[in-house]
Amino acid sequence: MDRTDGHERRTIERIDGAAMRSQVERWVMVNSGTHNVAGLGTMAGLLADAFATLPGEVSLVDPDxxxxVDADGTVRAIDHGRHLLVRVRPQAPVRMLFTGHMDTVYGATHAFQTMQYIDADTLNGPGAADMKGGLSVMLAALKAVEAAEIGDHFGYDVMINSDEETGSFSSARLIERVARGKVAAFTYEPALPDGTLAGARGGTGNFSIVVTGRSAHAGRNPEEGRNAIVAAADIALRLNAVRGPRLAVNPARIDGGGPNNVVPDHAVLRVNFRPHGADEITRARAQIDAAVAMVAAAHDVEIAVHGSFNRPPKPIDAGAAKLFALVQQVGADLSIPIAWRDTGGVCDGNNIAACGVPVIDTMGVRGGAIHSPQEYMIVDSLAERAGLSAVAIARIAGLGGL
Known part of the structure; x- marks a missing residue:
């Protein structure tokens, strides 16, 4: 049963689902893998043109x-695409943040490059759900709100980065900057196929631990060598032992070594942490330091640690609970069931929440099988989710916040 008022219904009626479908089809056909800088440039241009329909300043921000760290331990710079920033009524007293990402996990050489319809309402394509469909939802919602003449008291920033899929390292400072002073934020990662949203999230940290030993003949004088592979394995075992209910630890890979008759003099251990609280980040950092110190002394090797906890945990605090309650009420008024559940995944919503801003980070399309060639978007959810966002935004603007 529709419980929206006439103004909200007119706002929703402005959303053109067919135009959104065509827009997503065009965007999906542009490869914008995180390391495809040329493709990201093309995608950024398309998005800049599309978002220029909003009454704000559109700019492209250089990545940090x-x-x-390469497999041989060499540290080198990597390129990223520019990030899109749109600022609308920056002096307004009530301001929100809307974020998304233009990059996908599928690079220019990946076999998954084209789209197809599985059926009339299911689009399979690279980034269809994650999150080119979500970007279309964001834009359609904001255009509908603007057409409703929301008023000068309400403004917002839109930030669409080029590196979310690899951790938002080149856009983290930009996210922190645009989050300041916002009453709430929506991020347009996909919801689950049934519309369930992500609630609390754990955090993540990725580390590359470079071990430098000493080579020697494995048969003639092995005692003169310092085996970097063994030392890296020792670190992996020590770190794996600290895992617990609120801290997952995954030693994922050891690069290094060489011929069987040579004591290996270098190794790189890759390890991922998933903390479920700030205290677990502190504990993990202490354990990394302790393991490195003990292994360096025990194996007589040099060790360098690269990496960070780039996604803090995202709890459901009082502000987030109010935002979820508002969106749930909007959903009820639109006959769209809204539920949420905790997840181990991470996204830019973690970074926004760490800035003290209430955020829902799965306001995008309904879809599934993301990060695989089976990724799909439910087409009917384009207009559905745009309407959900538009009414929620209008209510936050009308209330002057949460």
């Missing part, structure tokens, strides 16, 4: 420098 980012380094990576």
């Amino acid at each position: 420098p980012v380094e990576t």
